[in-house]
Amino acid sequence: MNYETTVNLDGSDGQTVLLDEAETEARRKKRVMIIAAIGAVLALVAYFAFATGGEEADFAPRTGQVPVVSVISPGKGTIEGIINATGTLAARRELPVGSVGEGGRVISVPVDAGQWVSAGQVLAVIDRSVQVQQTAGQAAQLQVAKADAELAQSNLDRALQLVERGFISKADIDRLTATRNAAIARVRVAEASLGERQARNAQLNIVAPAAGLLLERNVEPGQTVNSGSGVLFSIAKGGEMELLANLGESDLAVVSVGSPAQVTPAGTGKSFTGQIWQKAPVIDLQTRQGTARIALAYAPELHPGGFATTVIKSGTIVAPMLPESAIMSDAKGAYVFIVDKDNKVVRRAIKTGEVTARGIAVVEGITGDEKIVARAGGFLTEGETVKPTAVKN
The missing domain is CATH 1.20.5 (Single alpha-helices involved in coiled-coils or other helix-helix interfaces)
Structure with a gap:
């Protein structure tokens, strides 16, 4: 006890x-x-x-023994280049329409924004009561000039018949001929004045220069307009739209005219197919970006001024694809560890490319046939001897 x-x-x-x-x-x-x-x-x-047996080991350091590392040989595959960007929707060819004549008071506006218009269709009617009277006056002056010309021609014809009888001198004939020519010239002046007046009257009405979608209407009946009134109507020629996509310098260099793109306007779940029809020739000094203009056919969901996202296909490349865990970086740049024929770790500088769901493309530095450390490369040092274990890519 x-x-x-x-x-x-x-x-x-x-x-x-x-x-x-x-x-x-x-x-x-x-x-x-x-x-x-x-x-x-x-x-x-x-x-x-x-333990060295069982399934793969990412990195298994052992005191006094060679560490086991997982390696892959990715080979090469075809990778479709994808560029994501954002931008603003706009009319591809926006036509500003204003008053080109002497203007006047608007008496009617038979169209409204959102409507389709045809070439030559009247968009606004201007009061022309004064101009009509002026045109009538010009027409009357033309008739007077024609009558004077006919009288001068008749006088000249009679005088020519009397010359042979000696009743009219050669000087009288010259005078009558000059009178006839002056009368004909006045007819031409009157015709030109009447034509000018008629052309001015034709410019009073504001008409559509081309067929398309009317985007803006900035005039109302009763308003006085003239050539200084600015843009009264805005038309998207043919209803064609575009996305002004903002791309970085490197992305802009990759895409080309004709590259296909999918555009999704904000607030909609629909995507529209288009293609790049123009690349910006300059880069913005502040943002270091350029604009790729993506042509789009008309659709009710495409509103100029709206925000949209786009996915641009930038072609295909053939390159090795590595998992993110295999790629490391430091002050010298991106690199991978390769296990050489003597099972020693060798550093290899690389240049990465497209990032996809399958991994990261490596466009420079490796061929894809090397034994590349798949994971835990941060625990290794260059020149270290390891035991590689192959894993599926």
Whole structure:
């Protein structure tokens, strides 16, 4: 039996306390079990850390032994280049229409924004009551000039008949001929004046220069307009639209005229097919971006001035594809670790390209046939000897 003796501070005799042997034994067994459990955990950790068998190990350093690393040989594959961009929708050919004549008071506007108009269709009618009277006056003057010309011609014809009889001198004939010619010239002047007046009247009405979708109407009946009134109507020629996509310098260099694109306007779930019809010849000095103009056919969901996203296909390339875990970078740039024929780790600088769901394309630095460390390259040092284990790419 076990005993514990306590001594009181006041000097009295100590009291002996008897402890149950079963309780003491239970405590001892509990400590043993805890120590055994800790040992088992440490054994499992050591097994998974240093075991070389079983399935692949990303990186298994072992004291005094060669570490095991996972390597891949990706080969080469065809990668379709994709560029994502944003931009603003606009009319591909926007035609501003204003008053080109002497103007006047608008008496009617038979069209409204959103309507389709045809070439030559009247968009606004200008009051022409004064101009009509002026035209009538010009027409009357023309008739007077023609009458004078006919009279001058008749006088000349009679005089020519009298010359042979000696009643009219040669000088009289010359005078009558000049009078006739002047009368004919006045007829031509009157005709030109009447034509000018008629042309001015034709310009009073504001007409559509081409067929298309009317985007803006900035005039109302009763308004006075003239050549200085600015843009009164705006027309999208043929209803054609475009997306002004903003691209970085590198992306703009990759795409070409004719490259297909999918455009999705904001607020809609629909995408529209278009293609690049023009690339910006200059780069913005502030944003370092250029504009790719993507032509689009008319659709009700395409609103000029609206925001849209686009996915542009920039062609295909043939290159190795690596997982993100295999690519590392530092101050010198992107690189991978390659295991050479002597199973030593070699650093290889690379240049990355397109990022896809399958991985990252490597356009420079490797051929795809090398043994490339797939993961845990950050734990390796160049020149270190390793044991490569091939894994599926």
